[in-house]
Amino acid sequence: MKLNLFSYFIKNIKFTLSLLALLLVMSGCSNNKTDFSINSSDGNTSVIIKSKEGKITYALFKNGKELVGTSEISILPNKLAEITNSSLNANNTNWKPVWGQFSEIKNEYNELVLDILLDKVKAKLYIRVFNKGVGFRYQLEGFKEGNEATFYCEYNLNNTNELYAPNGENPPLGPINIESLKEVKKQPRLLTPLVVKNSETSYLSLLESDLYVAPEFGTIKFKFNKDKNVLAATNKIKLKGTKVTTPWRVILVEEKIGDLVTNTVPLNLATPSQVEDTSWIQPGKSLWDWRVHGYITDDGFTYGFDTESYIRFIDFAAKKGIEYFLIDASWYTKVTKGHFTVTSKLNLEKVSEYAKTKGVKLILYYDRHKGDYGDDQLFSHFASLGMSGIKYGFMGNNVSFTSNAIQQSAKNHLLVDFHDSPVPFTGMERTFPNAITREYCHAQQDSRKAFTPETFIKMALINAIQGPLDMNNGNFDLIGINKGDRLKGPKKKNTYFSTVVSEAARTLVIHSGLVCLPDAPESYNKKADLFEFIEKMPVGKWDESIVLTSKMAKYISTARRFEQEWFVGSVNNEEAKTLDIKLDFLDDNKAYTVTYYQDTEKTHGIENPETYQIKKGTVKKGDVIKAIMAAGGGHCMWIKPKLK
Numbered sequence: 001m002k003l004n005l006f007s008y009f010i011k012n013i014k015f016t017l018s019l020l021a022l023l024l025v026m027s028g029c030s031n032n033k034t035d036f037s038i039n040s041s042d043g044n045t046s047v048i049i050k051s052k053e054g055k056i057t058y059a060l061f062k063n064g065k066e067l068v069g070t071s072e073i074s075i076l077p078n079k080l081a082e083i084t085n086s087s088l089n090a091n092n093t094n095w096k097p098v099w100g101q102f103s104e105i106k107n108e109y110n111e112l113v114l115d116i117l118l119d120k121v122k123a124k125l126y127i128r129v130f131n132k133g134v135g136f137r138y139q140l141e142g143f144k145e146g147n148e149a150t151f152y153c154e155y156n157l158n159n160t161n162e163l164y165a166p167n168g169e170n171p172p173l174g175p176i177n178i179e180s181l182k183e184v185k186k187q188p189r190l191l192t193p194l195v196v197k198n199s200e201t202s203y204l205s206l207l208e209s210d211l212y213v214a215p216e217f218g219t220i221k222f223k224f225n226k227d228k229n230v231l232a233a234t235n236k237i238k239l240k241g242t243k244v245t246t247p248w249r250v251i252l253v254e255e256k257i258g259d260l261v262t263n264t265v266p267l268n269l270a271t272p273s274q275v276e277d278t279s280w281i282q283p284g285k286s287l288w289d290w291r292v293h294g295y296i297t298d299d300g301f302t303y304g305f306d307t308e309s310y311i312r313f314i315d316f317a318a319k320k321g322i323e324y325f326l327i328d329a330s331w332y333t334k335v336t337k338g339h340f341t342v343t344s345k346l347n348l349e350k351v352s353e354y355a356k357t358k359g360v361k362l363i364l365y366y367d368r369h370k371g372d373y374g375d376d377q378l379f380s381h382f383a384s385l386g387m388s389g390i391k392y393g394f395m396g397n398n399v400s401f402t403s404n405a406i407q408q409s410a411k412n413h414l415l416v417d418f419h420d421s422p423v424p425f426t427g428m429e430r431t432f433p434n435a436i437t438r439e440y441c442h443a444q445q446d447s448r449k450a451f452t453p454e455t456f457i458k459m460a461l462i463n464a465i466q467g468p469l470d471m472n473n474g475n476f477d478l479i480g481i482n483k484g485d486r487l488k489g490p491k492k493k494n495t496y497f498s499t500v501v502s503e504a505a506r507t508l509v510i511h512s513g514l515v516c517l518p519d520a521p522e523s524y525n526k527k528a529d530l531f532e533f534i535e536k537m538p539v540g541k542w543d544e545s546i547v548l549t550s551k552m553a554k555y556i557s558t559a560r561r562f563e564q565e566w567f568v569g570s571v572n573n574e575e576a577k578t579l580d581i582k583l584d585f586l587d588d589n590k591a592y593t594v595t596y597y598q599d600t601e602k603t604h605g606i607e608n609p610e611t612y613q614i615k616k617g618t619v620k621k622g623d624v625i626k627a628i629m630a631a632g633g634g635h636c637m638w639i640k641p642k643l644k
Contacts, residue, residue, distance in 0.1 A: 003134055004071070029399050037110040040131045042094070045253055047129055049112065054080030057115070058127065059156075060134060069156035069197060071230060073125070075138040075246065076118045085115035098273065098433035099283040100562070101545035107268040128248075133265035135209065136247040148238055151217060153249045155206060157196060157233040164195040164462050164552065165222075168421050169442050174457040174552075178231070178502050181224035190222035190231075190528055195260065198553075203259075205252040205465050206233075209266040209427040213245050215399040217571040219423060220249075244415055249441050250426075256629055258547025260627065261511070270427025280413045281433045283513040283540025284323030286363060286644045287313045289473065291445050291518040293330075294487035295480070303520060304487075305330040306345040311354060312560030316521030318358035320535050325355065326363040326391060326417075326516055335371030338357050338381075352386045363415065363514075365391035375405065381411040389436070389514075394491030399423050411432045417470055417514055424466040429513065434511035436540075437470040445481070445518065447474065451495055452604060453632040454459040454573045460509055468513050473506035474534060477523040478609040497574065501597055501612050503535045505569030509558045513540040529614050532598050533636045538562040547586055557581055557627070557635075566592075568637040572629035574605070579627040586621035590641060594619045597636035598628065605632020614641070617644060 036049040046061045050070070059067035065139070089111040093641060094578070096104050114125040117480065124139040140149060157178050164174030165188070173188055175197065182396065193207035217235040225232045233249065234622035250270045254260050275281070289310065295303045303309045313325050331348060334341040342348050354361050364387045366378065382390050392405060395418065402423040409416040410432050418438040428435045441463040442451050456471075463469060475481060478500060484493040501594045507515050515535070517524075524531045542560045548568070550556040557570035557579055566586070570579055586592060596615045603611045619625070 071154035259551035286324035290328035361388035506632035508569035603630035
């Protein structure tokens with residue numbers, strides 16, 4: 001028994017010491033009740049809370065350096081706040097997501113809970129401090145139903161900080177200097193996730209998590225408060241009850257910008273899974289028909305909205321182990337309440353039955369622009385058709401509506417992929433893992449003015465922080481696409497700036513539970529040796545994910561591990577360059593074989609996009625790979641333990 005107790009103590013000594021340090025910090029200020037300090041378990045991230053003249057403020061520090069200066073945070077800004085009590089908690093547990101960038105996630109934080117009196121209204125302020133970030137949340141109780149509450153949070157940033165933000169169907173915004181926001185008459189629309197470059201060794205991201213518990217707050221928007229010289233986020237609601245819990249206001253803290261993309265703080269703050277049986281939720285790859293229409297094969301077949309085209313997709317998916325086939329909007333011509341008019345060119349029942357015999361699951365698109373079927377019947381109808389998922393189009397940035405759609409999809413065992421600038425529902429893939437991906441970015445073959453190699457990298461380092469993205473990477477017939485002959489664009493010639501190796505790498509770099517491949521089966525068959533990289537990739541089933549190196553608008557290199565195999569993808573901007581990729585992530589004293597998928601000296605993103613080479617070799621931990629990338633190019637590696 002003594003041995004067991006000793007073993008338990010040793011196993012939990014880090015957690016015990018962390019909690020002891022937290023208790024010592026709190027005991028030093030327990031008599032004050034106006035000033036509080038709370039540190040992360042590693043002691044490097046800290047938050048100072050002050051109460052003065054009825055206002056509560058926070059400040060954020062990393063290694064003693066101030067990252068966010070004194071900033072107000074409130075739930076009822078017009079009422080004086082009095083801290084009446086404080087308590088603290090600590091957590092150090094692990095949990096396993098249904099799918100994602102990691103097979104196991106550590107949830108380690110110290111938490112300060114403040115009881116606050118706002119006149120006669122009771123509130124609690126929760127401050128959770130992680131090693132790589134912090135979350136703030138209010139709970140309000142005893143407020144009259146119908147009255148307004150405002151969740152107000154300031155971010156007092158240094159004037160030299162630079163901001164980057166998503167920008168819908170346009171290139172992401174940034175760099176925007178904080179100082180410049182004081183001068184502009186019309187402020188830019190700053191959406192979540194906002195990236196803050198503090199220096200070359202300090203990056204923040206401002207966003208939110210767990211909108212599921214409070215959809216009425218809507219999505220966060222940032223605005224520069226010129227009177228107070230601070231950036232602020234304000235969400236005002238009318239209370240539907242006497243008790244409300246806000247979403248988490250989240251600040252991620254990293255030394256490298258790429259680490260913001262793999263930061264797990266938003267997932268840890270999200271409500272755990274609300275789906276009891278998740279066995280039917282399977283991430284994977286999907287073929288997609290929309291951009292293939294008009295493609296003419298070597299044997300003279302032209303892809304269209306018809307049964308034969310879809311049979312070809314299903315055959316290829318079955319042959320290559322691709323789990324899904326996504327049928328886009330042209331499967332129906334009209335929609336009214338409770339009824340779809342299926343195009344006469346398509347026998348949907350035949351396609352569905354054929355897919356079942358081949359072990360391929362179908363996802364069906366629904367476009368609200370074409371009519372309102374009625375959401376009460378929509379999801380059960382799709383399930384009755386034998387579908388495994390729904391791609392929901394043009395539903396807008398309505399949080400409550402989107403949350404309901406996700407939950408209705410889950411009840412009917414449907415994956416859901418949201419199209420066209422949807423809600424950035426950060427953390428929702430934990431709460432409802434069927435929320436498999438969303439187009440909170442600009443898909444590649446839409447408006448070409450917005451999509452370049454540079455903007456891809458920006459989206460990979462900005463938009464991707466909020467969660468899984470449906471970007472439709474992986475085109476192989478780049479010459480054909482640039483001719484402008486596809487029915488679904490782009491029509492403007494020579495505007496697709498990429499290489500086929502970059503396209504393969506992009507399917508890995510962008511995290512998604514559903515990687516939608518937008519090209520024709522014949523395009524992939526012609527480059528089957530390159531398609532191997534995508535084919536072998538276990539989408540959404542990763543044990544570990546690392547952004548190895550990255551620079552905003554310049555390049556990004558990402559490594560993901562499944563069991564003992566590593567997949568590495570690197571993507572370049574418009575300037576040819578060589579990246580040094582260090583294989584420090586490999587195991588010690590183990591030899592690996594590697595397949596390189598590379599651009600050549602003659603490859604160019606516009607002039608010669610489909611030239612590539614494949615080589616094999618051996619590597620070990622500590623090796624440095626010279627990844628030579630063309631203009632608009634990329635580099636891929638598939639690394640496996642060497643067989644004895």
